[in-house]
Amino acid sequence: MNGQVEQTSVPVAQALGTGAPDPRDAPSAVFAELTGPRHAVATANPAFFRALGRGERHGVPLAALAPELLGQGIVDLLDEVYRTGRPHSARDARVLLGPPGRTIEAYYDFSYEPRRGPGGDVEGVTVLGVETTAVRQARQLAAEQRALLERVAGDAPLEEVLHGMAAAIEALAPGTLVSVLLADDDGTHLRHGAAPSLPEFYNEAVDGIATGEGVGSCGTAAHRRETFVVDDIATHPYWADFREPARRAGLAACWSTPITGTGGRLLGTFALYHRVPLVPREADLALVTAFARTAALAVERHRARRARERAEARERAARQDLTFLLDAGTRIGRDLDLHESLHRLAELSVPALAPASAVDVLVGGRLRRVATARDGAHPRPRAEEGWDPPEREVVDRVMASGTTELARRVPAETAGGWGRGTTGYLCVPLIWRDRAFGTLTLLFTEERPLRSRTVALAEELARRAAVIAHNAQQYTERVELARDLQAGLLPPEAPAIPGAEVAAFHRPAGEGLEVGGDFYDVFRPADDRWAFMIGDVCGRGAPAATVTGLVRHTARAVARLVDAPGRVVEEVNTALLEGVRHGSAFVTLVYGQVTRGPDGPTVELVRAGHVPPLVRRAGRRVEEVGGGGMLLGVVPDPACRPARFTLAPGESVFLVTDGITEARSADGDLFGEERLARALAGAGREDGPGARELLEQVVAAVDRFSGGGVPAEDDRAALVLTAR
Secondary structure, X not given: OOOOOOOOEEOHHHXXXXXXXXXXXXXXXXXXXXXXXXXXXXXXXHHHHHHHOOOOOOXXXXXXXXXXXXXXXXXXXXXXXXXXXXXXXXXXXXXXXXOOOOOEEXXXXXXXXXXXXXXXXXXXXXXXXXXXXHHHHHHHHHHHHHXXXXXXXXXXXXXXXXXXXXXXXXXXXXXXXXXXXXXXXXXXXXXXXXXXXOOHHHXXXXXXXXXXXXXXXXXXXXXXXXXXXXXXXXXXXXXXXXXXHHHHHOOOEEEEEEEEXXXXXXXXXXXXXXXXXXXXXXXXXXXXXXXXXXXXXXXXXXXXXXXXXXXXXXXXXXXXXXXXXXXXXXXXXXXXXXXXXXXXXXXXXXXXXXXXXXXXXXXXXXXXXXXXXXXOOOOOOOOHHHOOHHHHHHXXXXXXXXXXXXXXXXXXXXXXXHOXXXXXXXXXXXXXXXXXXXXXXXXXXXXXXXXXXXXXXXXXHHHHHHHHXXXXXXXXXXXXXXXHHHHHOOOOOOOOEOOEEEEEEEEOOOOOOOOOOEEEEEEEEEOOEXXXXXXXXXXXXXXXHHHHHHHHXXXXXXXXXXXXXXXXXXHHHHHHHHHOOOOXXXXXXXXXXXXXXXXXXXXXXEEEOOOOOEEEOHHHOEEEOOOEOOOEOOOOOOOOEEEEEEOOOOOEEEEEOHHHHOOEOOOOOEOHHHHHHHHHHXXXXXXXXXXXXXXXXXXXXXXXXXXXXXXXXXXXXXXXXXXX
């Protein structure tokens, strides 16, 4: 519907031509015989007078009958034919016909033939003409249709297509006012689409009308899914609600056709308004139907493009969300540090999800705020001691229920408790095994309101962060446990041995989650001697810790009773064979003792399947200590042979585990015993470096070889004794 007009509706079947034909639709052939120099109408067919828009009058000069012809050159052409006797013809000539106020534009093919009397003189002019207006309009219509279809195919904006369509019809049918209304998605209401010649107040009056019987022309046509004609708005009952706006707009008739798409789906309506009461001709309705089909193509293509764009936007948003979650998960769990993970959770939420965030977790049974973040001018969320009741109550409720709580608009009476500028919040629980251990709270402002997409994204981020936080907590606990166990298996610090300096090094493999198999010990079994050992237990974790403890405690106990290193190693071997029940307990070991001698410390040691010790002598000379035997825990007699030597002042004995010699470079090469010997020879000062200096420089050489910061695949341990 689109204007206000009064009158009766015309049945569509009749309007489409199934009733009597409308004489206005028939092609007009005009004939007239004009007499004398003033071209008086002697005789003419009815079509001639209809074309002029006058009643039949004979004997009247043509200029008097139709004065509008004078200024168009038609009378001048008749004068020339009458004067010269030469005929004249023209094709598709434009002419304006009708009295003032009712003038119409028409096109004709015509000929003017001189009519001669018995003596051969010209007595008058015979006029023959065939109206070509309909043919011309059909050509124009086809051209306009092609142009519109090209716009549709070129994905021109729907508004541009509809405005072009309206302008084309108004040009083809002067006096016609076009309106296109578009149906909403559920087809229950019609919205303004295009009406370039209708006043704005009228377009506003009909924007959003319902589809239904009796709702003007357009609402009814949309409801019935067929053309509905009102030829007089002023009297038609279906226009009662819109009669006044139509009167103000000067609208008197409205013919509306539904725009339907695939499957008969309502897309809108296409209406022609007129300023006088008017019944449509068949050609008028054909024009509306043709353009309604074009409008349907444009609307359906527009809707398909809009649906595709929405789907693509959803897909882009989903990809962005997934990328954000993957990146955030990687960064939150980067180093499995619980404190850092929770801080990154708060920081990564801003500004991606909200302008401010806070993370609260249970620590020792008490809820504590552990991290906050903000973007720009938004105030930072308050610290734990600054919590106001509204925020604390929300966090407590979410902790108790384990469900998300949100408010797009905080209640006015509690707005002050959320910090300046906060208009909404989202509080999401951090859950592990169905129990909340913390919350992620996001705060929103007028500029950054809470959106539905944010809720799902924050909940998924919180779910992933909760798993990461739990893993980080377990990791931290395991590292601390492994560190404590490892510390219990190593001396708290290198002891001070009279006449010697001691330095030790131990680095667990990987990230320190398990107790390593490498160990060392230095202790004083008797007043006149010190004992030392370095070893490597097969395996890791609790079994390795058990075996390490057995070796250390057995050696310490036996060393107090016997002073021969070989006897101590034999007892350790026996203990391994008899005391371990959880599987194989293979151990490589170097055990020795240091006593004071007249020329310096005397060292006696036994090597059981272990990396050979090295002695650095004066002048950077390095020797490998001989002797040896089988690893322990395999056979009753490992056949270990002791080795004995003396260290002069400044000389050192250097012991390592195979984590040092088997360190690998990026190319896969082993550090090996030869590189170890060269590194030891080149370390420190030539005139007797200290034990710590030697140790640090050799370890640095190993790290450079193996890539420094890359975690080792095996434990590394070293023990150095330097004579003083």
